[in-house]
Amino acid sequence: MNKLTTAEEAVKKVKDGDTLLVGGFLMAGSPETLIKALLETSTAKDLTIVSNDTGTVDSNMIKVMQQGRVKKVHGSYIGSNPMTGQMLIDDKDSVTLYPQGTLAEKIRCGGAGIAGFYTPVGVGTIIEDGKEKRTFDGKDYLLETALRGNVAFVKATVADKFGNCFMRGSTKNFGAIMARAADYVVAEAKKIVEVGELDPELVTIPGIFIDALVQSEDA
């Protein structure tokens, strides 16, 4: 049960055609060490990327996209990555945008064994196209379904060797839920400590969700 490995080794789990969940909100909590390894040492292609924003012009995901390895994006706010904007212009089906809370809840449901949920967000907008609309107590809701990945990359502030992750401040965002919604989960951590050194009350992601643990270059 040794989860410690290198970024290069961990990203080998990403296969052609995989759906990859990538934690982070802009640069906060973005697993750049892992994305850089994906960029430099992996050739996996036809990837579907699930990410709030697909990063910024200064981060590594845009470079993976420039390699032509991303065929599909599920996101919410993509104004910070012009490549994703361009994908949407070139092929409107290549990028699916969701209200941020809907994206978060879809991923949470994917990790929590819930098939779908009814949200009032998006009613009366183009978001409702193709979705079931249903009234509860006189108010309209849309049915949204769960979203999961083959692999997830997340970033922790501190992790213990069992994989328990503490994500500090506003870095929790999507990583905390994505780690529960993929078949194989890699965490990079700024600091890695022995089991027992992390306060049980500070665990953002229980170690049972983490399959591989990598020292972040942001240490």
Next chain:
Amino acid sequence: MNKLTTAEEAVKKVKDGDTLLVGGFLMAGSPETLIKALLETSTAKDLTIVSNDTGTVDSNMIKVMQQGRVKKVHGSYIGSNPMTGQMLIDDKDSVTLYPQGTLAEKIRCGGAGIAGFYTPVGVGTIIEDGKEKRTFDGKDYLLETALRGNVAFVKATVADKFGNCFMRGSTKNFGAIMARAADYVVAEAKKIVEVGELDPELVTIPGIFIDALVQSEDA
């Protein structure tokens, strides 16, 4: 915005016919100071109680029930409170039982603006009576809807005067979600500290959810 008050004052918010959410799992996290005040100083009746277990023979809720003030229970495991078992025998519609995760998720949805969700739990059992069954990706799920209360009682280990609550160890259970799903929320805390003294990373319930704060007799 002074939220500090007495248990006697706080329980006045419970009116005849109200739905009251009560945190706790058996005795862990059970807001006994508040339930005792409800027992001794309030006359609110025709109450609907939402509780995982409605407490034990040693706790205060059974005494409130003995006063004939509870007309309905939503719970999951009621083996520890014989009054609730008797209610179910006397009138099967007076107690509704849910799988524990379904009860938790119904309350979470009530607090999170989600009208309903599809869970695989209960399919093929008497739980599915009267519920919509639907297939997603070849697997059957039941539609469960959100549950909210007029008032919630929860218990914290430490609270600051703004209402930020830290619920230690296994006391988080239902209180952490119930505090988000009621119109008026009262927290009793074993220890009350100044704003700024509680580590922001240890907050189980953000203070914005807490309307009234009471010193617990369990101090």
Next chain:
Amino acid sequence: MDTKNFIAKRVAKELKDGDVVNLGIGLPTLVANYVPEGIQITLQAEHGILGSGPAAKPGEEDPEIINAGGFPITVLPGACFFDSSTSFGIIRGGHVDVTILGALQVDEKGNIANWMVPGKRVPGMGGAMDLVVGAKEVIVAMEHAIKGEPKIMKTCTYPLTAVGVVKKIITEMGVMDITKDGIVLTEVAPGFTAEDVQAVTDAKLIVPNNLAVMEI
């Protein structure tokens, strides 16, 4: 005082003690600078903060504590942090009292369009749809028109962010309430008349006899 600060200062007068407030990027963030004396509010940031404070001072930036625009900020005593599903549970669940944000268009039904212009590059809706549906009160704070082109419409022509959610619009020209009868101009800014406002407004404004002057 420039137009944006003028608007922000007037918006701040809408806030009540104890309010949980989400401020959109741009002009709305300025509102935090004008919260009236004696009024304590809690700022919510949709990526996971309650109790956001001012921008971090140069040299004191913490890359793990940023605002929704990605910039380093501070937090106030009593703050807390959480993940995105918890955050949008707070928003969608009705626990944000006021959200203040800009718009491309607002119309007399309270519809708002603020996330895409057809034919232009689409940045995505981010948390805007959740916020306008979830918050108890939606205040649109924006410049009244763009180069004379009205933004306050009889009917929005851009893709909507949400239907029937806006109750108040505050611009450099005035304050408007959206009612079931239409848009009521309740205050007009110094130096403007109701006719001036109507001239750059597509919707027909209802002007009460006792039209007040907008004070900041």
Next chain:
Amino acid sequence: MDTKNFIAKRVAKELKDGDVVNLGIGLPTLVANYVPEGIQITLQAEHGILGSGPAAKPGEEDPEIINAGGFPITVLPGACFFDSSTSFGIIRGGHVDVTILGALQVDEKGNIANWMVPGKRVPGMGGAMDLVVGAKEVIVAMEHAIKGEPKIMKTCTYPLTAVGVVKKIITEMGVMDITKDGIVLTEVAPGFTAEDVQAVTDAKLIVPNNLAVMEI
């Protein structure tokens, strides 16, 4: 060794290194005492713990750290705590590898009934329905029959906890796998024959030629 400990010890041999395990109240809790050398498991408690340890010593009880039966326990290094909705997200989401629990009845379709007996006082299902649906593997650990009355049935007669979820049954008389062809007796306990087991089993058991002896 008494019957319950015998069963628990055999069940423990099913555990694999790294497994996340939820143990029901009663006999299943004894399994924790027999985890084989070199195998590290993580115990999940449905009210909000990963990494539960042994019962608290007298005088060292902490009322804020209890097991699902309400009794004070300890936690091991690497443990963590969370609320009920998070906990059942873990359970329902398929992140518990094995759940071990007792039953009133199990049948050859893998159906399980373990929460109510018609006409008797109903304690409620608690987390049992979530656990048997959510866990990757469901092992029923129980005494084979009650006073000669079979509990392993062709078809359950009591209200079900879940449909088609049980894959393995371990009793003091043997080990059974539930397959699409029916219930296969894979091991028989020392001192019993396959016929002995069949005699207190309602379902027809499939007995392979190479029937193994149950070892603990």
